[in-house]
Amino acid sequence: MKNPIGKKIVDIKPSGIRKFFDIVQETEGAISLGVGEPDFDTPWHIRDEGIYSLEKGRTFYTSNSGLKELRTEVSEYIKRTQGVSYDPLKEIFITVGGSEAIDLALRAMIDPGDEVLIPQPSYVSYEPCAILADATPVIIELKEENQFRLTAEEVLEKVTDKTKILVLPFPNNPTGAVMEKEDLEKIAAVVREKDLYIISDEIYGELTYNGKHVSIVSLPGMKERTILINGFSKAYAMTGWRLGYACGPEEIMTQMVKIHQFAIMCAPTTSQYAAVEALKNGDEDVKMMREQYNHRRRYLLNEFKRIGLPCFEPYGAFYVFPCIKKFGMTSDDFCTRLLKEEKLAVVPGTAFGDCGEGYIRISYAYSLDNLKTAMERLENFISRL
Template identity: 70%
Template sequence: MRNPLSDKIVSIPPSGIRKFFDIVNEMEDAISLGVGEPDFDTPWHIREEGIYSLEKGRTFYTSNAGLKDLKDEISRYLSRRFDVNYDPDQEVMVTVGGSEAIDAAMRAMLNPGDEVLIPQPSYVSYVPCAVLADGVPVVIELEEKDHFKLTPEKLLEKITDKTKILVLPFPNNPTGAIMERHELEEIARIAVEKDIFVISDEIYSELTYTDNHVTIASLPGMKERTVLINGFSKSYAMTGWRLGYAAAPEVILKQMLKIHQYAIMCAPTTSQYAAVAALRDGDKDVEMMRESYNQRRRYLLNAFREMGIDCFEPLGAFYTFPNISRFGMSSEEFATTLLKEEKVAVVPGTAFGDCGEGFVRISYAYSLKNLKEALSRIGRFVKRHDGKA
C-alpha cells in the first residue's frame, strides 16, 4: 500500500505544550501552570452580545473578511490604542484566532526557499507554519542576559539575501519579554535597510506592565512592510471563541484573504458579534484583568526570590521563565520530575526552541489560590533537589 502521509507533515513534531497538559488532565489533584489560558470568564457584556446574536438568528456566514462593524471597531481600536491607522475595508481581516492569521500571512508571502527569521524561545507555531508554507525557518537564539529581547546584532547576524520575513513575537510567549520603542526603532531601521517584511504577533499587546505597548507598524516606513496580528483570546479572556485578526497592506491582505476564503470561509459569526462588544466597551475589563495578572506576576517573582530561583523580570504576557539549570536536570527532566513528585505541571523551555534549555515556562493565568498551592509544592521540590545539583 502506498504511504498515505506527507513527508513534510510527518517531519513536524507535535506541540511540546500539549504533552504535559494531557497528562495533567488524567492526574488526580494535579495543578497545571502550563497552559496560556486566562482563568477569567469572558466578561458578561461580551457573552451577552454573543447570546443575543444567537437569539436574533444571526447564524449566517459573514463576509469572508469579517463583519463590517467588527473591522471598523478593529481599525478604531488600533488607532486609539497604538497610533496606527488601517482602512477597515481593505487592510483588515478577521481570522479564526491569531494562529490562522500567522499561517495565512506566511502562505501568502513565502516562495519556496525564502527564509523566515524566528527569534526563540517563542510560540510553537512559527516554525511549523514556515515549513508548511515552504519557507526556511532560521532561528535567532535570544539570551537571558539580554532579557530575551531581539538585539540588532543578533538580527544582522542571521540576515542573508534569502531573508524575506522577520517574526516579531513581543510581548513574548514564553519569556514575558517586551520590546520598547527605542529598541523597535533599531529593528525597524534594519528591516527597511535590508528590505525585509515583519509579521508582528501582538496577541499579548494589552498585557504589558510598564508603558503602553508599541507596535512596530506605527514606526516610520514599517506599516507598508508589516503584518500586524492580534486577537481576543488573551486580552478579553475569549480563548474558546476562536477569534483573531490581521491588519496589513492591501497587497498582502488580498492574498491572505484568498487563502482564508478557500480554507475557512469566515470566522464564527457569534464570536464576531461578541468581539464588537469587547472592543466598544471592554477597556475596563482589560484593565481589571491586567491588574490581576500584574499582582500574580509580582507574587511569583517574590516567591522565586525566596526559593533562590533565578528569574529575570518579565514585563509582558502572563508567563515567567525561571532558570532551573542549577538543579542539574534538563528542562524536560525538571518538568517531568516536578509533575511526578509534586503534581505540578510546567512546560519545558525546550518546547519553545532548543535555546529554552535550562528554563521552564510557568503561566500565572491562574487564580492566586492555585498559584499559592503550586508554589508551596514547588518550594518542597526545590528544597529536596537543591543539594543534588
C-alpha cells in the same frame, strides 16, 4: 500501499505544551500552570452580545473578511492605541484566532526557499507554519542577558539574500519579554535597510505591565512592511470564541483572504458580534484583568526570590521563565519529575525552541490560591534537589 502521510508533516514535532497538558489530565490531584489560558470568564456584557446575536438569528456567513462593523472597530482600536490608521475594507480582515493569521501570512508571502527569521524561545506555531509554507526557518536565539529582547545585531547576523520575513513575537510567550520603542527603532532600521517584511504577533499587547505596548507599525515606514496580528483570546478572556485579526498592506491582505476563503470561509459569526462589543466597551475589563495578572506576576517573582529560583523580571503576557540550570537537569526531566513527585505541571523551555533548555515556563493565568499551592509544591521539590 503507498505511504499516506507526507514526510513534511511527519518531521514536524507535536506541541510540547500539549504533551504535558495531556499527562496532567490523567494525574489525579495535579495542578497545572502549563496552559496559557485566562482563568477569567469572558466578561458578561461580551457574552450577552453573543447570546443576543443568536437570539436575533444572526447565524449566517459573514463576508470572507469579516463583519464590516468589527473591522471598523479594529481600525478604531489601532488608531487610538497606536496612532495608526488602517482601511477597514482593504487592510483588515478577521481570522479564526491569531494562529490562523500567522499561518495565512506565511503562506501568502512565501516562495519555496525563502528564509523566515524566528526569534526563540517563542510561540510554538511559528516554526511549523514556516515549514508548512515551504520556507526555511532561521532561528535567532534570544538571550537572558538581553532580557530576552531581540537586538538589531542578532537580526543582521542571520540575514541573507534569501531572508524575506522577520517574525516579531512581543510581548513574548514564553518569556514575558517586551520590546521598548528604542529597541524597535533599531530593528526597523535593519528591516528597511535589508528590505524585509515583519509578521508582528501582538496578541499579548494589552498585557504590558511597565508602560504602554508599542507596535512597530507606529514607526516611520513600517506599516507598509508589517502584518500586524492580534486577537481577543488573551486580553478579553475569549479563547474559546476563536477570533483574531490581521492588518497590513492591501496586496498582502487580498492574498491572505483568498486562502482563508477556500480553507475557512469566515470566522464564527457569533464570535464576531461579541468582539464588536469587546472593542467598544471592554477597556475596563482588560484593565481589571491586567491588574490581577500583575499582582500574580509580582507574587511569583517574590516567591522565586525567596526560594532561590533565578528569574528575570518579565513585563508582558502572563508567563514567567525561571532558570533551572543550577539543578543539573534538562528542562524535560525537571518538569517530568515535578509532575510525578509533586503533581505540579509546568512546561519545559524546550517546548519553545532548543534554546529554551535550562528554563521552564510557568503561567500565572491562574488564581492566586492555585499559585500559592503550586509554589509550596515547587519549593518542596527544589528543597530535595
